[in-house]
Every structure is written in structure tokens, then in C-alpha cells.
Amino acid sequence: MAAIELSTLAPVKRRLINHDIMNCTADDVLGNYLYSGRALGITDPGDVLQLHPDLKSQWPAIKAHYARIGLHITENVVWDVQFNRGEPYTDYEPSVFFYGDEQHNFCRNDNWFRVVEYINSKNNFMTLAEELKMDIPKTLRFNSVSEISTAALNSFPYPCYLKAAISVSGVGIYRCQDEAELKQAVKKFAADTPVQVQEEVKTDIFLNMQYRVNDHHLEQLAATEQILDGFVHQGNRFPACCAPWHSIQPMAQWLFGHGMKGIFAFDVAVVQDKQGTRYMPIECNPRFNGASYPTLIAEKLAANSWLARSFSTDKRHLSDIDLTGIEYNPKMGNGVVIVNWGPIQVGKLLCMLVGTPEIQKRLARELQTRL
Structure with missing residues (x-):
């Protein structure tokens, strides 16, 4: 860090x-x-x-x-x-x-x-990013859905995404292949809902880049790669393919200077185009996020290679899960760590698999057979 x-x-x-x-x-x-x-x-x-x-x-x-x-x-x-x-x-x-x-x-x-x-508003994020001259996707912002005119519908680059300015867990995000789909997506929002329309970012690589504030001290905490199911976060891996802190540093400093506390993070798309590699910030999460918990546990365990992901299970109690032979071993420095344990009562867990990528794959296969 x-x-x-x-x-x-x-x-x-x-x-x-x-x-x-x-x-x-x-x-x-x-x-x-x-x-x-x-x-x-x-x-x-x-x-x-x-x-x-x-x-x-x-x-x-x-x-x-x-x-x-x-x-x-x-x-x-x-x-x-x-x-x-x-x-x-x-x-x-x-x-x-x-x-x-x-x-x-x-x-x-x-x-x-x-x-x-x-x-916390995606629209405010884009406004500030423009002021700070950050490399962001083309994004049109509207104070309400009712502001989207027919002329605007004709001008959007398709495919595009219609997003609620304030949303969590991927809710309120719709991919629109053409104008007809965008018109249908608009109907899913109340007329006074602030939204944005954003060009599709063509990449499979999205980073979660976390900062931590301790009193008057700002740290670059960790850059992880996101595991997504559509728009919904399913997990993260560390280390990431890259850690382009320069792409978000101006905004991180701005937020810190305006009173941000605790942990906050940016979603950053890694895009290859004719000019080379672009690192495009998409949004800021001014809070803890799904990657924060495995990141901080890994820090405590001094683990430098891990995968955190969701698992489904038929079990409804932690005591019914046998981790013999795959549970994290502090002497070996690899194994399974249970992170989000409460939702086992509804059939799901978030676990961190510590070790090399090969060890992670083996642990994932073995863990799934025991769930």
C-alpha cells in the first residue's frame, strides 16, 4: 500500500x-x-x-x-x-x-x-470527472427521465446503457441495443428519476480500486479485478492485471480534501483501442464494497494472491460444512477463508481462496463439492 x-x-x-x-x-x-x-x-x-x-x-x-x-x-x-x-x-x-x-x-x-x-450520484461523478479532465466514457446526464427528448434518443451512440444516477447492486441499469430498447427502458423509471445514458465500454476487464482514509492519511489500498454476472458483482481477484492509480488519483485527492473518511473505491474499465490502453473510471462507491472485506482480511493474513467469490450451497449452517484439508493454513499460506458467512442461512457464502491461481482453481472445485 x-x-x-x-x-x-x-x-x-x-x-x-x-x-x-x-x-x-x-x-x-x-x-x-x-x-x-x-x-x-x-x-x-x-x-x-x-x-x-x-x-x-x-x-x-x-x-x-x-x-x-x-x-x-x-x-x-x-x-x-x-x-x-x-x-x-x-x-x-x-x-x-x-x-x-x-x-x-x-x-x-x-x-x-x-x-x-x-x-454517490453517478451524474455528479461524471461532472466532477470532466472538471478534473479524467478519461471517461461518453455520458449524457439528465436531472429526470422526462428530460430525455426524441432528438436526444436519436443522438445516442448505440448500444448504450441507461443508468439510474443513484443505484446499488447493479439495479437500475439497462443495456439498450437500439433506440427502441432505450424507449422501453426509460418507461421503467419514474418520470422524476435522475438518469444517465452512457456509451458501451467494450472490455471484459473491470477493476475495483480502493482507497483508505486514516485521519489525515490517504492510502491506495488495493486494486482488484471484478468478477461480474452481467452488471452484478460476484467477486474479486488479487492481484489485478494492472493498477492504474493515475487514472483516478485526481478525484481521490479531491474527495479526501472534501472530507471523505473510511474506505471508498472506483470502478475502472480497462479498454484496448487504436490509441493503446485506456483506463476509464465508471463510477465511485463512497463506501465499503464487496471487495473491501476480503481485501482487509487478506491484509491481516498477509495473503498476496487470492480470489473471493460467491458460492451457492444446500447447507444452512456453517457447522455442516467440512473444510478439512482445504481450510486456510497460516503455515502454508493458502486455503479457504469464509468471508460473508451470514447468508448461508439462505444458501450462499462469499469465500476467499488464498494461493496461486492453480491452487485457487483446486480449492474452488473441492469447496463446491462440499457445499
Whole structure:
């Protein structure tokens, strides 16, 4: 990790960690109320972690798994994700998935709130990227769907994507092959919904590039390659094919200077054209994201080659999964680490497979047979 701005850091404070996502998730994400559990692996002893009470049944198994692999975590758990339950710990450093209205009301930081609210809009992102002269796809922005005129429909480059300016988990994104499909996609939005129409970026390589803010210190945390199913994030691999920090550095510095805290990330497309390789920022996620949890766990384990991906399972309890022989071995430096464990109750897990690409493939095959 490379330091961007050096400073004298204060002693590390204990954290109050609440990574419940229910105020900023798509309704159709299966088991989304169980996602607070994935923050467990990034905790340190002494932290306080708020978890959904439905995760209690999995607690003994996940705690034992992390103990076996040498991942040190907190055992100070509040079995409630309501922010007011964190009031006894107001002297702790807050860590949240997304710093929105509810989080701002609990622990006020006006600059952080304003910069998150601003850049969480894809339209604002594109406006700022243009001001900073970043290399971005051709994008037309509209304050509402009703602003899209017939003349505009005729002028778009096809195929294109119609996107809600504010969306999560790939919801509100439609690929349109021609004008007829775009007209149909427009009807899926309320008339006052801010949207953008963006040219199709022709590539199979998308990067997730994360920064971390610690007090007055900005770090380049990690660049990972995204594993996508359509527009929906399924996982990440590290290291990525490249790490073009220069393509997003101006905006990262701008956000940092305007009060950004915690972790934030950019989606960057790697595009080959006649001029060579282009690194095109697509959007900024001003929050933790799916790649953050395996990234931070890998940092704690000093793992430098890994694949994190979703798995489906017929099991409904962690204790029913036999990881003998494939569980992460700290002496060998490879194996399976369970990251997002709560959704096993609805038949899915996010696991990190640590090792060379060949080892990752073997672990994936073996793990799937046990699920």
C-alpha cells in the first residue's frame, strides 16, 4: 500500500463497527439483512461489532473457523444493528458500510456526509470527472427521465446503457441495443428519476480500486479485478492485471480534501483501442464494497494472491460444512477463508481462496463439492 499524504498518526482507536446494509441495498438481494456479519473478519480484539440477532446461531462456528486460521477478531458483539444501541460506545471510532442519513444522525460529520451524498450520484461523478479532465466514457446526464427528448434518443451512440444516477447492486441499469430498447427502458423509471445514458465500454476487464482514509492519511489500498454476472458483482481477484492509480488519483485527492473518511473505491474499465490502453473510471462507491472485506482480511493474513467469490450451497449452517484439508493454513499460506458467512442461512457464502491461481482453481472445485 502506498502512502499519498504522510502525517503523524494518532494511536489506533477502538472501533464501533456497524456494517448493516439495509438502508442502502436493493430489496431483491437475497439475505441482505445478514450481511452485517462479513465485517467480523476485519475487526480487531477490543472493537465492538453490531450484528443482526439472526446470526447468533452461526457465531460458534465462525469464531472457531477464524481461530483455526489465525485471524484475530473481536468477541465484543452487540446483537442488534440499530445505531442507537451503539450509544454506550460514542468514544469509539465509528466504522459504517455507508455514511448516509441514519449514520450521520448517530455520529455527525458534516463534511463526510456532504461529500458522500455528492459523489454517490453517478451524474455528479461524471461532472466532477470532466472538471478534473479524467478519461471517461461518453455520458449524457439528465436531472429526470422526462428530460430525455426524441432528438436526444436519436443522438445516442448505440448500444448504450441507461443508468439510474443513484443505484446499488447493479439495479437500475439497462443495456439498450437500439433506440427502441432505450424507449422501453426509460418507461421503467419514474418520470422524476435522475438518469444517465452512457456509451458501451467494450472490455471484459473491470477493476475495483480502493482507497483508505486514516485521519489525515490517504492510502491506495488495493486494486482488484471484478468478477461480474452481467452488471452484478460476484467477486474479486488479487492481484489485478494492472493498477492504474493515475487514472483516478485526481478525484481521490479531491474527495479526501472534501472530507471523505473510511474506505471508498472506483470502478475502472480497462479498454484496448487504436490509441493503446485506456483506463476509464465508471463510477465511485463512497463506501465499503464487496471487495473491501476480503481485501482487509487478506491484509491481516498477509495473503498476496487470492480470489473471493460467491458460492451457492444446500447447507444452512456453517457447522455442516467440512473444510478439512482445504481450510486456510497460516503455515502454508493458502486455503479457504469464509468471508460473508451470514447468508448461508439462505444458501450462499462469499469465500476467499488464498494461493496461486492453480491452487485457487483446486480449492474452488473441492469447496463446491462440499457445499
